[in-house]
Amino acid sequence: MNSRTIANGILRAVGIIVAIALILYFFYKIQSVIVYILIAAVISLIGRPIVIFLRRRLKFRNTIAVVATMLLLVGVFVGIIGLLIPLLVEQGHNLSLLDITALQENIEELYRSGIAYLELNHIDAEKAIKESKILSNLDYSVIPNFLNSLVSGLGSFSIGLMSVLFIAFFFLKDSNLFEKGILTFIPNEKESKTKRSFTKISDLLSRYFVGLFFQILILFVIYTIGLLIIGVKNAVVIAFLCALINLIPYLGPLIGAFLMLFLVMTNNLGDSFNDIVLPKIIYTLIVITIAQLVDNFFSQPYIFSKSVKSHPLEIFLIIIIAGLLFGVVGMIVAVPSYTAIKVILKEFLSDNKTVKKLTQGL
Incomplete structure (x- = not known):
């Protein structure tokens, strides 16, 4: 192997590395467009059964079926926004009237009541809590800022939403x-295998x-019935x-539980904390627990x-790994x-032993 061959190999390797770097940089610069395409692909997958139903059962033409499906999806989205805006306005009004000092006093009163109950059962929890300085480290002013940050982020979705709908x-x-x-x-x-993979x-x-969709529907029904009761x-x-x-996954139930408790509490500002707010919080926790048990099992x-x-278990591990990475x-x-x-692995590497084990149910 002469020096010219080695030099050509090095130049070729450098060229490949530079090309890959440029491609990655290009993808980084258009990451928002890639996100729009992926979201549009998800929307098209959700709308696909509706389009097929309209074409096969109701004999709609393809374009008319697509337009009807898009109108339905947009109508659902507009309906969701229409439901959320009054709630945000009302909660914003409630938060503007929130007395941080009174809230702190109520929580501290609840803390003292809990300590008194534990002392009756000879449990020395006060010492441990004081040493941890939990109450002194709580920042109660963060509560009024929660919905404000949510509202401020809604404006940035308008252009993205139109792009996603157009692509979808x-x-x-x-x-x-x-x-x-x-x-x-x-x-x-490789085209035939790729087509089968896409299908x-x-x-x-x-x-x-x-x-x-049905998972959300089941949770929605349980939450609605419980909160109405x-x-x-x-x-x-x-x-x-x-x-x-x-x-x-996994974080959603915790965020949803916190949000529900927060909204229930702020819905009853001005009412007696011990007589009205605290019992509703306890009942809400029961509703959340029942809903999550049904969802998880x-x-x-x-x-x-x-x-x-x-x-x-396979899904659990994949979600945890993806969460740690991204x-x-x-x-x-x-x-x-x-x-x-x-x-894709099953289609292209079907003879591999590991792939066979992972994809045996597909």
């Missing part, structure tokens, strides 16, 4: 548009997102918002086993991405 319309109109774009970069001998992925993810104002809106947040296992053909966004996209990867 064409994905629904031409269901193979995304596939055709990918096939442009696929060698001819399988579309079917699995459509069922997965439909399953998520308790007598919480804006029960339907609060139930829907907290059920929707549950889509975030019925809804989620059914969705994962029937839609994406994966074991719940944060909350990684946890949300972990299951669809993992499902797509499994389908």
Whole structure:
């Protein structure tokens, strides 16, 4: 091997590295567009069963079926916003009247009552709590800022929303548009396997997102019934918002529970803390517990086993790993991405022993 061959090899390697770096930089600069495309792809997967139903059962033309589906999805989105705006306005008004000092006094009174109860049972909890300095470290002023930050972030979604809807319309109109774009970069001998992979992925993810819809619906019904029984104002809106947040794996239920308790508490500002607010908080905790038990032991296992053909433990590990690597966004996209990867591996590496074990249910 002469020096010229070595130099050419080095130049070729440097060229490949530079090309990869430029491609990655390009993707980094257009990351928002990539996000729009991915969200539009998800919306098209959700709307796909509706389009198929309108075309096959009601004999709609493809364009009319797509337009009707998009109008339905937009109507649902507008309805959600219409439900949330009055709640945000009311909670903002309640928070503007919030007396931080009174809230602190109520919580400290609850703390003293709990300590007195524990002392009757010979439990020395006060010493441990004082040493931890929990009450002195609590920042009560953070509560009024919660919804303000939520409202301020809504304006930045307008351009993105229009872009997503525009892209989703064409994905629904031409269901193979995304596939055709990918096939442009696929060698001819791999096209048939790639097409089969796309078909399988579309079917699995459509069922997965439909399953998520029913998961939200079940939580929404349980939350609504529970909050109505308790007598919480804006029960339907609060139930829907907290059920929707549950889509975030593992963190979602905690965020939703905190949000529900927060909204229930601020709905009753000015009422007696011990006689009205505290009992409603306790009853709300019971409702949250019942809903999460149903979700964890019925809804989620059914969705994962029937839609994406994966074991719940397998899904749990994938979500945790994705969360550690990519944060909350990684946890949300972990299951669809993992499902797509499994389908591709089964199609292209079906003879591999490990792949056979992972994809035996597909």
